Amino acid sequence: MEKSHGGEWRNSSVIAFAGDSDPLEAASAAARDLLRTAQTADVLGPPVDIFGLARALAIELRPSAEGWDASLHSRSGQFVVEYDPTRPKGRLRFSIAHEIAHTCFADAGESIRHRTAQGAVPDPQGDSWEVELLCNLIAAEILMPTESIQGHLNSDFDIDFLMELRRRWDVSTEAILRKYVTDSGREGVLIATSRVDGEARSIFRVDYAQNPPSISGMLGTLFHHGQILDQPNLLNTCVAVGQTVRGTMIQGGVRLSVQAVGVPPYPGSTLPRVLAYIQSEEEYESDRGIIHVVGDILDIDQASGPALVAHIVSDEVRQWSNWGVAGALRRAFPDAAGSFRAWTIFSPEHLRLGRVHLISRYRNHQLIEIASIVAQAGYGSSFDSRLDLEAMSVGLDVVASRAIELDATVHVPRLGAGQAGGRWDHVERLLAERLASKGVEVVVHTLPSRTPEQWGNDHA
Numbered sequence: 487m488e489k490s491h492g493g494e495w496r497n498s499s500v501i502a503f504a505g506d507s508d509p510l511e512a513a514s515a516a517a518r519d520l521l522r523t524a525q526t527a528d529v530l531g532p533p534v535d536i537f538g539l540a541r542a543l544a545i546e547l548r549p550s551a552e553g554w555d556a557s558l559h560s561r562s563g564q565f566v567v568e569y570d571p572t573r574p575k576g577r578l579r580f581s582i583a584h585e586i587a588h589t590c591f592a593d594a595g596e597s598i599r600h601r602t603a604q605g606a607v608p609d610p611q612g613d614s615w616e617v618e619l620l621c622n623l624i625a626a627e628i629l630m631p632t633e634s635i636q637g638h639l640n641s642d643f644d645i646d647f648l649m650e651l652r653r654r655w656d657v658s659t660e661a662i663l664r665k666y667v668t669d670s671g672r673e674g675v676l677i678a679t680s681r682v683d684g685e686a687r688s689i690f691r692v693d694y695a696q697n698p699p700s701i702s703g704m705l706g707t708l709f710h711h712g713q714i715l716d717q718p719n720l721l722n723t724c725v726a727v728g729q730t731v732r733g734t735m736i737q738g739g740v741r742l743s744v745q746a747v748g749v750p751p752y753p754g755s756t757l758p759r760v761l762a763y764i765q766s767e768e769e770y771e772s773d774r775g776i777i778h779v780v781g782d783i784l785d786i787d788q789a790s791g792p793a794l795v796a797h798i799v800s801d802e803v804r805q806w807s808n809w810g811v812a813g814a815l816r817r818a819f820p821d822a823a824g825s826f827r828a829w830t831i832f833s834p835e836h837l838r839l840g841r842v843h844l845i846s847r848y849r850n851h852q853l854i855e856i857a858s859i860v861a862q863a864g865y866g867s868s869f870d871s872r873l874d875l876e877a878m879s880v881g882l883d884v885v886a887s888r889a890i891e892l893d894a895t896v897h898v899p900r901l902g903a904g905q906a907g908g909r910w911d912h913v914e915r916l917l918a919e920r921l922a923s924k925g926v927e928v929v930v931h932t933l934p935s936r937t938p939e940q941w942g943n944d945h946a
Contacts, residue, residue, distance in 0.1 A: 497616040499591050513620045516590040517627035524628075533656035534629055536579050540567060540586060547582070556581040558588050560595030576658040580625055587624035591617065629657050630665060639670045640911035643763050645730045645745035646780050647900060647910075647932045659749050663761055667696050674698070674765040677709050679721060681757055690715045690722075690760070705766055708738055724748045727758045734767070743767050776917055776928045783811050783899050783931045784818055792853040792894035796885050798873070798901050800862040801837045804830040811899045815856060819847050822856055839863065839877035842884040855892060857885050859901075875912055882920035895927045 495501060495509050504512040520539065524530045529538030540547050543565075550557070550568035555577065557568050567585045569578060588594045638651055643666065652662045660678070667676045676696045681688035695709035715721070719735040721744075729748045734741055743765045748758030779785075786793045797811045805827045806812035816823040822845045829836050829843050836843070843858040859881030862872045878901070889896050901913050914930075921928050 495616055497613040499593050500613075500616045500620065502593070503591050503620070509616075509620055510623070513623045514627065514632075516587070517624045517631075520586065520590075520624070520628055521631055531656075532634070532654045533579075534631075536582050536586070536629070539628070540582065543586065543589065545586065545589065556585050558585040558594065565589050565595065576656065576661075579629060579656060580658070580661075583625035583628045584621050586628070587621035588617075590624065626661065626665070630655055630662065632669075635665075636669065638910050639666050641914055642778075643670075643672060643674060643745060643765070644778060644932055645732065645747055645763065649728070649730060649747060650933060659747060660761060663747075663763065664696060667698050667763075670698065671700060672698065672765075673701055673703075673705065674763050675701070675705055675709055677762050677764060678759060679715065679762060680752060680759045681755070682714070685757075688722075688757075689717055690719065693759070704740065705742075705764070708740065708742075709764070720744050721746055721760045721762060724760045725757060727751075729758075741767055776914065776922055776930055778930050778932065780932050782933065783814055783897060785931070786852070786854070786897060788850055788852045790895055792855065792892045794855040794857060794885060794889050794892065794894040794896045796857040796859060796882075796896060796898050796901070798861050798878070799826075799843075799858045800865045800872075801839050801860050802864050804837070806858070818849070819854075819856065822847055826858055836860075839874050840880035842881045844884075844888060853892065853894070855888065855894060857881070857888065859885070873913075875916065878913070879916055879920060882916055886921050886924050886926055889921070889926045890924065895929060896921055897929045897931060899931055 495504070500509050503509065503516075507515070520543075521530065521534075523542050524534055524539045527538060527542035529535035529542065537547060546561075546564055546566045548566060548568045549571045551570060551572075552568070555570055555573050559566055559568075567582060569582055569585075571578070573581070635651070635655070638647070648662055648666065649659065652659055655662070663676050666672075667674065675698075678693040678695075679690045680693055682691050683689075692709050692711060692713040692715065694711050695713075697706045716735075716737050719737075720731055720733045721735070724731045724746055725748070727748045727750055730746065732745050735744050736742070744762050746760050746762035749761055751758050783795060783797075786795075795815065797815065799806070799812070806816045806823045808816065825845050826843050835841075837860055839860055841860045843860075844855060846853060846855050848854065859878060861874050861878040861881055863874050864872055885896060888894075898917070900910060901917075917928050917930070
């Protein structure tokens with residue numbers, strides 16, 4: 487039995503848990519089993535209802551004030567997780583998920599484990615850390631299922647979209663950015679930084695740098711633990727938890743593209759730590775012919791001419807939702823929402839996957855065409871994606887023809903990346919193939935992660 491870095495696994499619990507399998511593969515299999523339980527119990531989310539999952543597994547949950555984040559023990563043949571309800575929500579969810587992961591091990595009930603901010607390893611020199619490592623991996627997979635999140639990680643890095651994804655899955659900012667770097671395969675580096683003296687214009691120190699497994703070239707060697715960053719730089723402008731910034735910085739004479747976000751500070755500091763995703767400017771430039779902007783879907787330049795706004799609707803819903811893009815369109819064009827409802831009622835065939843409802847309206851003398859593409863199968867939470875890519879392809883062909891006819895720019899949200907749960911990398915490829923390749927200008931709108939008034943309210 488081999489570790490990924492070539493050493494043998496020694497912990498007896500791990501060996502019994504994995505059997506003839508690789509422990510990492512066994513951990514992934516255990517996480518999939520837990521997620522299937524979550525799906526059966528209808529607590530899959532997003533976000534995964536970790537308390538609901540514990541109930542589905544007949545694990546008793548008890549609030550406690552004993553000074554640890556969470557602990558697991560067995561009482562009368564039943565697992566009990568005691569937890570501190572005062573802990574930050576994201577940290578508490580991870581701690582409970584970690585304790586649930588422990589129940590996958592046959593000897594979990596033989597001793598009490600206390601999880602604190604430093605983890606739960608009683609003897610750092612022993613081999614119990616191997617169990618904790620696997621439980622961390624299982625917990626991370628429960629909270630951010632690979633099958634559900636991978637498509638978003640395979641796309642170009644967008645800090646505001648990832649902050650929305652973080653909110654949707656109710657996980658920490660640091661966790662989702664680290665997962666992106668590990669799983670996306672992109673040539674970018676994540677650096678965690680802090681202000682040396684705590685002042686707004688302070689110099690920044692690199693607390694750690696995380697490189698993707700396959701990184702090559704200069705970028706992988708540019709940052710390291712304890713390094714002082716060149717000044718001045720973009721990170722100085724990030725002064726609140728949850729605030730995102732974008733731009734460029736110079737480090738070691740190299741011009742770099744930066745997207746960064748403020749995260750909770752170290753104890754005793756008032757200004758946030760800053761996580762920054764760094765790319766070379768060449769890597770940052772997209773060759774798909776698609777423009778990405780941060781802002782509401784209806785933030786359209788009136789001088790740009792006609793605009794076609796496309797969004798996804800379900801084949802089981804006869805009216806636009808009150809939420810998301812459909813809700814914004816409904817509030818801006820209530821009569822257009824009525825037209826869509828009448829269209830769906832007129833014939834059941836209109837809600838067949840691949841059909842498109844088109845309607846034109848004027849706003850401040852600018853032509854706005856709205857395309858509702860029926861490309862979502864059903865509605866509600868689902869472990870599998872509800873986005874039908876074939877239906878989307880057919881619908882986008884209709885959108886392309888209409889955009890060319892009107893000489894319009896097509897504006898879209900992150901199509902299918904909401905309730906439909908689609909893989910954004912697949913959607914982006916379709917936008918490139920069905921629209922951009924035909925000369926249609928495509929603008930993808932991502933909502934900002936939060937408004938300035940909301941900064942500082944993020945504790946995850």
